[in-house]
Amino acid sequence: MNKMRWLGAGAVAGSLLFAACDSGNASNSSNDKAGDKVAGEKVYNTKGCNGCHSTDGSQRTGPSFKGIWGTEVELEGGKKVKVDQAYVTRSIKEPGTDVVKGFSPVMPTLQVSDQEIADVSAFIESKKS
Numbered sequence: 001m002n003k004m005r006w007l008g009a010g011a012v013a014g015s016l017l018f019a020a021c022d023s024g025n026a027s028n029s030s031n032d033k034a035g036d037k038v039a040g041e042k043v044y045n046t047k048g049c050n051g052c053h054s055t056d057g058s059q060r061t062g063p064s065f066k067g068i069w070g071t072e073v074e075l076e077g078g079k080k081v082k083v084d085q086a087y088v089t090r091s092i093k094e095p096g097t098d099v100v101k102g103f104s105p106v107m108p109t110l111q112v113s114d115q116e117i118a119d120v121s122a123f124i125e126s127k128k129s
């Protein structure tokens with residue numbers, strides 16, 4: 001269904017190559033990666049996350065990352081989900097699956113590696129208070 005959402009991601013993908021170099025062994029991919037919040041901040045800034053997500057509590061197109069880690073968010077349909085790495089991973093890989101209540105499902109499928117997801121999770125975790 002949303003398999004062809006990559007179209008707009010080309011421009012963003014260019015900066016990915018650039019960002020991937022400084023994480024060294026970024027290519028081995030199991031899912032228990034330790035994230036690095038400094039690398040995660042770079043992902044946040046270079047992948048366009050910052051265009052839709054603030055870290056200061058202000059609402060943009062998407063919810064702010066401030067203070068969400070470890071909390072339960074309510075989704076469209078009433079389900080509640082805890083914000084952890086699994087949820088962040090799902091939010092990024094399948095943006096249409098868990099839609100936060102009150103928001104439109106407009107988040108694009110971005111080309112982000114598992115390592116970058118772990119890093120951006122650590123970054124979001126660092127904004128929890």
Ligand code: HEC
Nearest residue numbers: 047048049052061062063073088091095098099100103107
């Ligand atoms: C075009 C705007 C847009 C961009 C770019 C975008 N997002 Fe989103 N994102 C949204 C919207 C809107 C939602 C809320 C609706 C939903 O859950 O799908 C959301 C939801 C989320 C959530 C769940 C938040 C919560 O409060 O539960 C996470 C985590 C997330 N995005 C991470 C990211 C990351 C990481 C990036 C960059 C790689 C990114 N987003 C880029 C629009 C965007």
